Amino acid sequence: MMATYSGNLVAFLTVTKEKLPFSNIAGLVEQSSYKWGTHEGTVFETIFKTSTQPDNVKFWNGVVAYNKTNPSILSADPNVQIRLVMEGNYAYVGDRTQMELAMDNNCHLAMVLSDLLTMQFAIALPNKSPFTKIFLTSKMNAIFENGLLQKWKLEHWPKHGICDNIPRKESTPITLIDIHSSFYVVAFGVFIASSILIYECLKLRYQKKRLMQDKGKQTSHETDIVRMKSSLEDSIIY
Numbered sequence: 001m002m003a004t005y006s007g008n009l010v011a012f013l014t015v016t017k018e019k020l021p022f023s024n025i026a027g028l029v030e031q032s033s034y035k036w037g038t039h040e041g042t043v044f045e046t047i048f049k050t051s052t053q054p055d056n057v058k059f060w061n062g063v064v065a066y067n068k069t070n071p072s073i074l075s076a077d078p079n080v081q082i083r084l085v086m087e088g089n090y091a092y093v094g095d096r097t098q099m100e101l102a103m104d105n106n107c108h109l110a111m112v113l114s115d116l117l118t119m120q121f122a123i124a125l126p127n128k129s130p131f132t133k134i135f136l137t138s139k140m141n142a143i144f145e146n147g148l149l150q151k152w153k154l155e156h157w158p159k160h161g162i163c164d165n166i167p168r169k170e171s172t173p174i175t176l177i178d179i180h181s182s183f184y185v186v187a188f189g190v191f192i193a194s195s196i197l198i199y200e201c202l203k204l205r206y207q208k209k210r211l212m213q214d215k216g217k218q219t220s221h222e223t224d225i226v227r228m229k230s231s232l233e234d235s236i237i238y
Helices: 002-014 025-030 043-050 054-067 078-087 096-104 137-145 148-156 177-237
Strands: 035-038 090-093
Touching: 025 054, 035 043, 035 054, 043 054, 078 090, 078 096, 137 148
Parallel strands: 035 090
Antiparallel strands: none
């Protein structure tokens, strides 16, 4: 556990991750640096056209506005969409499979993690096809739910793109100087914790002292009352 925590801490403090300008449709439509587009005549166009969600409405309004100056943003050719992305300041909303294939051959492309919708592909068969019994809906659902599709994808999906052949910077061992900022954080935390502990101890000591003083005053007051009562009784007797 200690090794895992230390490794995560070192990675967090020393590794710089490139942050994308947006992570979903909501972030895309709220910024003004990027334009966007999608496939014309596909389910994506239908979703944005008919949706009543505010983010989707803003997305489609942007497509309509951008299409007046650049009709290519609604091109059904994935290569055209990728070219627009490579030209800069353009976001393409489309099928994840096509994007993954494009990213396998282009190291300058990036894809956000959020999905607009989950799409499942189907196999079309003619009537009375002998394969109908093989590809029953229940069997296909079982294959999907058991993770076989993901397993087959890992086995047969292209694994060696041009990005794998690009020489990467050789990793260097991390020295004490590289993580000196973590010691500053730890020292600051220890200082704050020590200050709070000292304050609590002084406060507790003061409260105990105050309580003892209050008890002493109460005892003295009760003694005076007893004395006054005793003197009063003596006066009555005489």
